[in-house]
Amino acid sequence: MSDLDRALAAADEGLDKSLERLFALLKIPSISTDPAYKHGCREAADWLKRDLAALGFQAALRETPGHPVVLASQPKPSAPHVLFYGHYDVQPVDPLEKWATPPFEPRIVTAKDGRKVIVARGASDDKGQVMTFVEACRCWKAATGELPVGVTLLIEGEEESGSFNLPGFLEEAKDELAADVALVCDTAMWGEGRPAITSALRGMVYEEITVRAADRDLHSGLYGGAARNPLHVVASIVAALHGPEGKVTLPGFYDGVPETPEEVREQWRGLGLDADSFLGPIGLAIPAGEPDRMVIEQIQSRPTCDVNGLWGGYTGAGAKTVIPSEAHAKVSFRLVGDQDPAQVRQAFRAFVRERLPADCAVEFEGHKGSRAIRLPFDSPTLAKARTALAEEWGAEPVTIGSGGSIPVVGDFKRLLGLDTLLVGFALDDDRIHSPNEKYDLESFRKGTRSWIRILAALAA
Known part of the structure; x- marks a missing residue:
């Protein structure tokens, strides 16, 4: 032996x-x-x-x-x-x-x-x-x-x-x-x-933004149509983070993203992880990521951007007609390959500032990033x-x-x-x-x- x-x-x-x-x-x-x-x-x-x-x-x-x-x-x-x-x-x-x-x-x-x-x-x-x-x-x-x-x-x-x-x-x-x-x-x-x-x-970048407009919450009947609504601003910013084909729109975001070798992709194809088997058990059917990528690629070898939280204004029971003075969003990026967390963070903040109306201000809270x-x-x-x-x-x-x-x-x-x-x-x-x-x-x-x-x- x-x-x-x-x-x-x-x-x-x-x-x-x-x-x-x-x-x-x-x-x-x-x-x-x-x-x-x-x-x-x-x-x-x-x-x-x-x-x-x-x-x-x-x-x-x-x-x-x-x-x-x-x-x-x-x-x-x-x-x-x-x-x-x-x-x-x-x-x-x-x-x-x-x-x-x-x-x-x-x-x-x-x-x-x-x-x-x-x-x-x-x-x-x-x-x-x-x-x-x-x-x-x-x-x-x-x-x-x-x-x-x-x-x-x-x-x-x-x-x-x-x-x-x-x-x-x-x-x-x-x-x-x-x-x-x-x-x-x-x-x-x-x-x-x-x-x-x-x-x-995958690595990680996690950011929280706060957008502020008026110095107090406003009555939407009195100020609606004239006063800037921070929820509208934040919603438009996070909506712009993805293009119609599911790609992340930050400039330079895909720098350092490698292609998976074809022999590995071929192995993945044989694993049977498709939209039905992966998304079906959670009540979904259509992958939301890049349409030219397999589901297994979308969750393992491709970078992502997700909005993890979006809030502001009145969220209690019943109605309150208010334009909030501030709104918030939490956004995470999953990184692959040689993507630089610092570069992605900088690109995200520039992306937000470029879309910020003149009478609004933004604050960023950055959490730990990792390659x-x-x-x-x-x-x-x-x-x-x-x-x-x-x-x-x-x-x-x-x-x-x-x-x-x-x-x-x-x-x-x-x-x-x-x-x-x-x-x-x-x-x-x-x-x-x-x-x-x-x-x-x-x-x-x-x-x-x-x-x-x-x-x-x-x-x-």
């Missing part, structure tokens, strides 16, 4: 013990956002530190102004080094009465379709996912006495409450976090039995992970983008200069953040085996 085969055999033979360790971690109520569970967060961190130390890692709890970070390292000279990220904190369990079983009493149950699933808070997000990687390391040690690559694990306790202290920790510890690539297991598969690699995350993150489609790391996942699952993994953002991935790039490989084994029906959260037993078993294969591939 090869070393890889011995490690895979160790995973299968040790599954029951692996589940015992996962259940021990799931029993700890590590709710980071609730101060009442501060002790639970420290208990979970300490449990992980002890478990990793038993595997031969140099493991420690590193204090932050909030919950501690678990940092564990096991270098291997002359081999690649990976940085694995996960989190041990979980979401609150409310509403408790919606849980079929107590949320911190993990158990395996049989779902209606016959699947065996692990039910507990944190089973999928993110304790179960973290432990697939830890167990993969354990299997390599059991089979060969060593890891195929150098490994550092960074497991934080504040992801579910904003990760406010993580950037500062990364800055302070960046020398200890040196690696060739970062690995994150906090994402999902494309579907049951079909693995996925998230290779891109898009992408792993090059021709990355050797991506290719190795794709091969490893295909060998384990017997299905070609889908290389996808994410419409959302995972801030730590941007922090890894900005502070550590690391590209990130995002591989997760969650499913869409895992009910993360909801009562009766679950993680498929097969996700845990084959997730562990997948990481065993990926570590071997990265060592090659």
Whole structure:
């Protein structure tokens, strides 16, 4: 048997013990956002530190102004080094009465379709996912006495409450976090039995505008037709943000937007994600984005502009004939490729000012902006992970983008200069953040085996 085969055999033979360790971690109520569970967060961190130390890692709890970070390292000279990220904190369990079983009493149950699933808070997000990687390391040690690559694990306790202290920790510890690539297991598969690699995350620009006209609210019967209405002004501005074909009209907005390689587009075409399957379940039928783009492109690889809020004047019950003195809008932009958040913000503000009547004033409130993150489609790391996942699952993994953002991935790039490989084994029906959260037993078993294969591939 090869070393890889011995490690895979160790995973299968040790599954029951692996589940015992996962259940021990799931029993700890590590709710980071609730101060009442501060002790639970420290208990979970300490449990992980002890478990990793038993595997031969140099493991420690590193204090932050909030919950501690678990940092564990096991270098291997002359081999690649990976940085694995996960989190041990979980979401609150409310509403408790919606849980079929107590949320911190993990158990395996049989779902209606016959699947065996692990039910507990944190089973999928993110304790179960973290432990697939830890167990993969354990299997390599059991089979060969060593890891195929150098490994550092960074497991934080504040992801579910904003990760406010993580950037500062990364800055302070960046020398200890040196690696060739970062690995994150906090994402999902494309579907049951079909693995996925998230290779891109969209960036973000978020702006709030306030347009003011008269010095007070006005009676629309007395002033209507003569006085400027800020709601009209804001409505006309946000309406002008899109052209008739769905494109964003900001000058220079598409600078830095790359085209997706045709071989990737061809793979996406075969996934069956069309308007009926994606929009139908939410009561819609017609895509609102660029008409020459597939739905999957619209939500993954193309930039967007959305109005997230629009308000002003009287919004209570009944009628009040008023021209408001001010109106507001919240607008977000999802960015891709090399789009510059600062440039997009500047273009938006210039766009608003150009359309502002002379007797109106505008104020801007800018929220955090972030660049898009992408792993090059021709990355050797991506290719190795794709091969490893295909060998384990017997299905070609889908290389996808994410419409959302995972801030730590941007922090890894900005502070550590690391590209990130995002591989997760969650499913869409895992009910993360909801009562009766679950993680498929097969996700845990084959997730562990997948990481065993990926570590071997990265060592090659």
